[in-house]
Amino acid sequence: MSLFRRWRLIIGGVTLGSVITAGIFLIPPVVTSQSWPWKWADWTGIGEDKIKKTSTETKGGENGSIEKVTVTNEPQSGKTLWDFLELLAVPFLLLYLGYQLQQKDKEVANINLREEALHRYLDRVSDLLINNKVNTLEPDDPLLEAISDTIRTKTLATLHSFDKDGERKGSVIQFLIEVELISNGDSIVLNLSSASLKGAKLSGTQLSRIQLSKADLSDADLSDANLSNAKLIGTNLRNANLIGADLTGADLTNADLRGANLRGSNLDGANLDGAKVTNANLSNAHLSRADFIDA
Template sequence: MNAQHKKFTNLVKYLSTWRKPLIQIASLVTLLGVIVIFAKLYPFDGVGEWTGIGEDSNSKTFTTEKEINPKTEEVIKIIKKETENFQSAKTLWDWLGLGGVIAIPFALLYFERAEQRRSEKQTDTEKKIANSNLREQALEAYIDRMSELLIDKNLKVLIDKNLKETDPEYPLLDAGCDIGRARTLSVLRRLDQDGERKGSVVRFLIDAELITNLDLSSADLSSANLRDANLSKARLKGANLSSADLEGANLSSADLEDADLSSANLISAELSSANLKSANFSSATLISADLNGADLRYISPNSSSDKKLTPEQVKKAKNWKKAKYSEALCKQLGLSPEPPTRQESDFLHLS
């Protein structure tokens, strides 16, 4: 019974796939039928010449043959022959038949292409589902292994002790954090452009109170959904946060030096006292972001620079006058520049 039901379901799915072309063919046949019926019910001069619905044509021809005596060359007999030329009124059907013969290869090609497109679309969908399942498995495996590290390996206990480098247990804490960092960076690479699951990784670290203990320098968080995430004091030096959604996120006192924040959404983000030196803000949105005390030095306002921050971007933020900028950007913002450090002077000279 189940097998019959499955066959019926597959048949319905197959027919639904061809529903559109079948409807088009049925519509064409219906239109031709209406034309034929109309021509039959409302005849006009010449209708039979192209529709074949008029009367059949039956013409007669007469020929005369003479039988001659070969010896005397006299006419012995005259034979008259009558020939009928009958033509059936099937002109329309003849054209339809010819058109059908021509249309068959095109119809087969159309159905073949349609089936190919359907197959490719199904394959693409199945591939996306398979890739999504693989990423979900990678995320689940990561959380399981990190949970094991926190509980079974006592990493959580070691973190809560606030150990110093001189404490005997500090090497265990340091090793555990290194393992956690390696696993985190690895899973983020595997998740590729899956912003939702990348966000889940970071939120797990936040919930586990690991976000300030793991060094996430150079982490791939591009396109990550980190909206409203608490990343205060996070160590994200050189991290890739391009196109990340950081709206409303708390990045106060976070280390974002050399981070890629291009095209990032930083609307209403808390960036107070954050280290943003040499960060890339190209096309980033800073509307209502709090820049109070943020360090934005070593960032060039030059349009040709890879790490660009324009005055227009800055002025859309809150407390932008209380941030630290390069001398060149201060001039464009109308602020009094602080005396540049030697490192900043070298940077400005190179840019």
């Protein structure tokens, strides 16, 4: 028997024992009857309310006559279990609604913080490129390397801060594509190795020759993306959506493609030496000249 099943049985036994124990101690005070059927105790409020009626006689009316006056008292029943439950329900409901509002406020605040972080990143990188006139610098200029290192550091930190926010991760990469810092840059080709891109929304993006070795692209949407000649050595692509992706000539050495959907993708000439492809969907994929040695 697996450890998980043992724990389920233990927890189930404890829960059942707790219910039985609670029933033993709670039912007798609530149910009062010596014979079947049981009758709920009055204080629980379960069942019909009892109305008590009393009559009194009063003598000595006007002119010495005797009058008989019947007085009927119909007292309201005392607070029952259900009355107390109603009293408790209101504050608990208010607490629950307050908690939900608080969680919603936190969610909105987190979204605003991530949006502010994205704008700060975009502004900072744009300022670096414009103020230093990167396009006019020579390829061997030491300033280019310093700017590249700064942008890489800020990019990796920003992507990591977005955690599970795939939309904003995709926005960062799209921005880098537009300013030609990833694969087609004349001055800077940004190295994004070890980048945190889990769950990133990158469908249809142009990522040719991008350097993403040892990056985390698990659960990412890369459908119809252009990853031709990309450096994906040791990259985590578990459960990634690569439907229709162009991976011609890509280096996927030791990449983790377990559970990835590669249906209809183009792996012509790709290097998958040592790659993990367990449960990967390769239906209709183009695999001519692909290297699967030790995969």
